Amino acid sequence: MTFSLVARCADTGMFGIAISSSSPAVAARCAYTRAGVGAVASQNITDPTLGPKALDLMGQGLSAPDAVARLQAEQPHMAYRQVLAIDAQGRTAIHSGPNSLGIWTDAAGRDVLSAGNLLANDGVPQAIVSAFEAATGHLGDRLIAALRAGLAAGGEAGPVHSAGLQLCDRVAWPVADLRCDWTTECPIEAVAAAWEVYKPQLADYVQRALDPSGAPSYGVPGDD
Template sequence: MTWSIVARDPATGHLGIAVASRFFAVGAAVPFMRGGIGAIATQAFVSPLYGTDGLTLLAEGHAPDAVIAILTDRDDGCQQRQMHLIDGQGRNAAFTGEKCVEWAGHLVDENVSVAGNMLAGPRVISETLRVYKETASAPFAERLLAAMEAGEAEGGDKRGRQSAALKIYRDQDYPWLDIRADDHPDPLGELRRLYAVAQERFLHVVETMPTRANPHGLTDRRLIDEKIAALETARIAEGRPSPSFATPLKPA
């Protein structure tokens, strides 16, 4: 019912998952991540335990292929399931059960894997991987979105479109970016819009949040307010409309 890309940016160690499906709220079911630990996509006849327990196993030091073996060996339904994952070191692995609905399969490459089931054909995942690898100079989020758009252009989920999600974790247990289109006729296009909205304010605010290395974060909010105001002024001066649906900002 789904295809997804799971990746690690080798330059930063950031982890990301992008996913799309003809299924409601795929972002609530497929992606699981912990900063610095790993990223797991569990799909087809989804087992959330592949995500939750898989992250625990990665945190304990198990390699991705061992995680797959442990999770599938204890699961009588594993042949209806699919999963792929990467750890914080860039080691990755994938599994596609023999009973997954065709077309189903996966591709694993350095620091990235793509997997899907109920797809229009194998080119969905091969094009997703190709575009991801060919956009290495682009920002991580944009690479993931471009890759998924390439897969959609090859037919994507053979049943149609409904939802999509993009998650990126840096080195913390909370996401740097977590956006979803749960029920939309063009979910990947909606993710593009949401990513553009996030760049107006949200991602700048995230940069100020406390981390383990700096539990205070940025304590002077005037600095971030001034930066956001300057970006907004520049946008208006250039005549660029905001992609946001938010109502006009009222004075505090």
């Protein structure tokens, strides 16, 4: 019911996830990033605890492959789960349980991993990876380009209704966490539109959190 990618920017150390699904609010359950540690997508029959558990393991020094192997060994019902992980060195790992839905497959590239289930065809993850590697600019731009390419390659077997984009950088919270939780139109384009608005303000919102006295004008009535 989902296709996604997890990725790392080798130049900045930023991590990100882009994801889309026919299910509602997919990013709220499936997207996890942590600055300096990595990014994890937990999807298919979703267990929202798997993302934080994988990030905790990578934060303790395990590689993405070792963290996913630990989940496989210790967590129940992994036959129903699909988990993607990338770590601070760009190493990737994927678990797709045998009870993953429909056509399910994955593809990996440099600093990127994509996977999906209930796909229209088995070429969707490779199309996502190829588009990410060909894209330039901000990590958020590259994630959006890759997700669009996945949809153009067939995407999910049915129409998608939700999507999300999450980015983490050098602070303890996601610096961008944009979602379309339900639409009968294109959720990927809704998130892309939100990203175009948010991207120029991203650094300002971080500055306002760290030190409001040094932040730019808020542009609202009464702001001197």
